Amino acid sequence: MNMTKKDEITKQDMEAVAKSKTNLEFINSGRYQGDNDGPAYVIYSKIGYNKASFEFQLSQVKLNMRRKSDQRWTNSYIFLGVDVYDENEVFLNCIDAGFCYNGGVQNWHLFYNLLNTKQEVSWYESAITLDETHDYKLILDCSYQDDTATLTIMDITDGNKIVDSAEFEVMYAKKDGSNLSMYQDYAIDYPDDIKKDRAGDNDSEDWEEITLYNTNEGIYLNHIVIHDAKLYTPEDEYIWTEERTNDQFMWPSVQQKKINYTCTKILGQQNNSELILDLDMNHE
Numbered sequence: 001m002n003m004t005k006k007d008e009i010t011k012q013d014m015e016a017v018a019k020s021k022t023n024l025e026f027i028n029s030g031r032y033q034g035d036n037d038g039p040a041y042v043i044y045s046k047i048g049y050n051k052a053s054f055e056f057q058l059s060q061v062k063l064n065m066r067r068k069s070d071q072r073w074t075n076s077y078i079f080l081g082v083d084v085y086d087e088n089e090v091f092l093n094c095i096d097a098g099f100c101y102n103g104g105v106q107n108w109h110l111f112y113n114l115l116n117t118k119q120e121v122s123w124y125e126s127a128i129t130l131d132e133t134h135d136y137k138l139i140l141d142c143s144y145q146d147d148t149a150t151l152t153i154m155d156i157t158d159g160n161k162i163v164d165s166a167e168f169e170v171m172y173a174k175k176d177g178s179n180l181s182m183y184q185d186y187a188i189d190y191p192d193d194i195k196k197d198r199a200g201d202n203d204s205e206d207w208e209e210i211t212l213y214n215t216n217e218g219i220y221l222n223h224i225v226i227h228d229a230k231l232y233t234p235e236d237e238y239i240w241t242e243e244r245t246n247d248q249f250m251w252p253s254v255q256q257k258k259i260n261y262t263c264t265k266i267l268g269q270q271n272n273s274e275l276i277l278d279l280d281m282n283h284e
Helices: 003-019 207-213
Strands: 040-045 051-056 062-064 075-085 091-102 107-114 123-125 136-141 148-155 161-169 180-189 220-232 237-239 245-251 264-270 274-280
Touching (some): 051 075, 051 180, 091 136, 107 148, 107 161
Antiparallel strands (some): 040 180, 051 136, 051 220, 062 220, 091 107, 107 123, 148 161, 220 237, 220 274, 264 274
16 A cells, blocks of 8 residues: 555544544434444345455554553454345345454454355365565455355565465355345454453353453454455446445444444545545543
8 A cells, every 4th residue: 555545544534533423322223133242343245246355554553452451352354245035135144254364373364254155164264374564465266156256465565476365165155146135244243251230240152241341341442444345247347335235233333322422433525435444442
């Protein structure tokens, strides 16, 4: 990424603070359930696309995934995904694929997660570590053949060199994209050992309680900067605009009554192709 573009996004960041969107204001709507098991923001395309991509400025991310009280950790995910539907637009399957920061090993790498699959492996994390001083392009492509996707990570800083890739099953997906909705997803997730109620006395599956248990522990994933998000059909490629978007989902939102502080904040957004986002689990 050249210096001019970085300067522009920094200026945009500063100018957008006054009109930011946060979980204290955001109201979720639409048919999508979203990423609702930790602080997250998701953008869903309309049905009809077979490929998606964006540029992720990993070099600008600021994060801490280790709890200050006991050094147990959370995980970060910056990824693309696809929902698969039948001819009546009934949900059949979904997959997540992109960048993972594992708070245990403390590095960024490729991952994918398959909901329904005949593959032996449904969850995968690559052993290849990404350079945190570099910026990357992520491409999720379902266009080669039915029921299949390829994921590619290109190092923009190193001349668009392919640094990691994977191929995996996407059951029921059509390669022309006619039954697919692509999505962008940015999230913090909790391993089982920190899924507790706010007092820490009991295990919990209440995501608000779990978030409150991990609040003010120094956990944050800030300054997520996304550029040039695109959608593709067999005919062409398109900037990811509002017109090509079906829904946007934030967790928490105003529907979550227990979370009374800002932990998910959009600092800047243009169409749905340019984004600056903070996920910060500490009181301001």
